[in-house]
Amino acid sequence: MNIWRFDQELCRKTLVKMIIVDELLFSFVENGGFRYFVSVAQPQFRIPSRTTVTRDCFELFYEEKKKLKNFFRENSQRVCLTTYTWTSIQRINYLCLTAHFIDKDWKLHKRLLNFCPVSSHKGDDMAIAITKCLLDWGLDKVFTITVDNASLNDITLKELSKQFSKWGTNLMDGHHLHVRCMAHVINLIVQDGLKKIGDSVRRVRQAVRYIRQSPARIKRFKDCCEIKKITNKRSLCLDVATRCNSTYLMLKAAQEFENDFVSYGNLDPGLLEYLLIYVCEDGKTVGALTSDDWANVRQMEKFHETFYDLTLRVSGSLYVTSNVHFHEIGKLYCVLKLLIEDDDINLSLMARRMKAKFDKYWGAPEKMNKMIFVFCVLDPRFKFDYVAFVLLRMYGQEKGEKMIDEVKTYMACLFDEYQKITSKACGISSYSHCNTLDLSSINFGSIHKGTLIQHEYLRHKTNSGNMDSKTELDRYLGEENEIENEQFAIVLWWK
Structure with a gap:
């Protein structure tokens, strides 16, 4: 049998979360109606002042920020960013930066990283503001950044791409970094x-x-x-x-x-x-x-x-x-x-x-972000045949076939990039690209010595031509497409 005990600190934290979620004034805790309600519901609860509630809100913010920073530091996956900018009626420029990522349990998350005034919405100023925010969070592995179609954002993304290259985290030289907001394009249309x-x-x-x-x-x-x-x-x-x-x-x-x-x-x-x-x-x-x-x-x-x-x-x-x-x-x-x-x-x-x-x-598909096509290929309901069909239908035989080849090449290069990163992290060579076993490349501390004979066997199969040369990407594309249904969830499928 569980015996309930009153917890003053837990009640204070819950009160703070209520104020934040419901966007209440800090002075709400000093209102007569609220104080009367608490006196009836839980007389033991000591209602904090507005000053204390303000301090508790800041403490909760720093606590949650520390948790998220630790998550970014301990996990290797990349995040996708979205930006939103506007000018208030007081003529103050604002920037809102949001991160989207999938955790180790394959759950999609959306986290607001920053909401701040900026000196202007010029490309250089925006790039500086976003860079400062990422440094503050210790976040350098960015996959894409979605922005609206203002021409100044082209400068912003070029500057950010240069910065990621300096950090050594700019995948594929940032060719797919810039994503134009589709909802904004539809609105313009x-x-x-x-x-x-x-x-x-x-x-x-x-x-x-x-x-x-x-x-x-x-x-x-x-x-x-x-x-x-x-x-x-x-x-x-x-x-x-x-x-x-x-x-x-x-x-x-x-x-x-x-x-x-x-x-x-x-x-x-x-x-x-x-x-x-x-x-x-x-x-x-x-x-x-x-x-x-x-x-x-x-x-x-x-x-x-x-x-x-x-x-x-x-x-x-x-x-x-x-x-x-x-x-x-x-x-x-x-x-x-x-x-x-x-x-x-x-x-x-x-x-x-x-x-x-x-x-x-x-x-003009050649000017579009290639990841738009790759993302669709990685949907098991569509895959590459569907993308190829739509490209031919929309852009004709000549331009369509050219784009099909470009998408294939880009997707293969992207796969190789990830394969190199994975091989480097594991401390072993990728046998789809190497025919010899380089013992100096093996991290003996990260693998069991008993598996060396298995690596030697894989090398033997590769040299003899008996090893399946298909990559994981080839095998995925060769499988049957998933059947379309309303309950399909792509994140759960990949999990």
């Missing part, structure tokens, strides 16, 4: 498609903004819905103009209330006046909502759903996404091709503009 019906989107956006500007207008709009006995649980939401997914959600919600906008306009003439006098950043007047606008909104909402789902799939952080990167590019190519051939002229024109933006980033 859709933004180009929105230009055709941009005026309709602007009018809906401003109508939603006008209603949401005051609680009284929101209540009046809800009254219009209740009069028509609309039980829709959805509410109006305002988008961020530069984020296509938020625009999709805004249009999806707005088109369900189309008739209610008309009713609201009859009750509040200020809506029409607001739309007529509002001038956008490009100098255009928004104008009144028309039936054509709602037709465009319905068309765009249906059209946009594919890209909304695609963005969600490739922007997840709790599961691996790199293996489906090229797969989703191929799907997007097929979708745009079908839309271009659509009988609807407006839809076709919209798709053509999107295809032009698609080609800017993914129309």
Whole structure:
């Protein structure tokens, strides 16, 4: 029988975690309601002051940071980084750096390494800030860095690649270090498609903004819905103009209330006046909502759903996404091709503009990061035949076959790099490349002396031509593909 005992220190740590997770003020512990609750739930608990809670938060941070630094020091796997930058309304530049890695138990982790102000978002300044952060964490084995498509990031990645080369950890000379954020590219593609019906989107956006500007207008709009006995649980939401997914959600919600906008306009003439006098950043007047606008909104909402789902799939952080990167590019190519051939002229024109933006980033495969293709090959549902098929389908026979050869070469070189690292770590030679047993290369402290005869036997088989010359990569590619199913988890498969 377990006897529960009150633990003051454990309760304090749990309180700190609650404050951090729920983003509460440090002064929360001094609120009367909280103190009364604790006095009833556990009178023995001595509630710390806001100053003590602040100190406890810092102590917990340093404790967790020490654990993560120890993990990076004791483990040899590489990490993938993602960066996020923005400028606040106070004109302060910020950088957020996140690490993604798989631990020894094959679990995917996401850890925020730094969130800090930077002097500017220029390439050199960003490289310096990221380098300082990595030095602070004792982290030098970086596999890829995902950034948005700002041209300044090209400079950032070049400088970081040079730094990793100085540290002696730049795998393959950093050729695959720079990864362009796929979600950001999709956003740019859709933004180009929105230009055709941009005026309709602007009018809906401003109508939603006008209603949401005051609680009284929101209540009046809800009254219009209740009069028509609309039980829709959805509410109006305002988008961020530069984020296509938020625009999709805004249009999806707005088109369900189309008739209610008309009713609201009859009750509040200020809506029409607001739309007529509002001038956008490009100098255009928004104008009144028309039936054509709602037709465009319905068309765009249906059209946009594919890209909304695609963005969600490739922007997840709790599961691996790199293996489906090229797969989703191929799907997007097929979708745009079908839309271009659509009988609807407006839809076709919209798709053509999107295809032009698609080609800017993914129309020249020789300029793409080769790891995009390799990741797909390492998905046992696809492997190399699938990648080769899509390359030929998207880029034609000549360019496709050239890319197939380049991917094969790059993948073989990458495999050799890892094989050399593994052989060096084990202190033995790789028999797929060596025909003689070099005793000086063997670390006798790391292997049992009784296994030397086995090494001699392997050398004999290699020299006699009886040894299987296939590498582990060759054997993997030669096996049957895994069957596609919704429960498939690539990390568990490789485990």
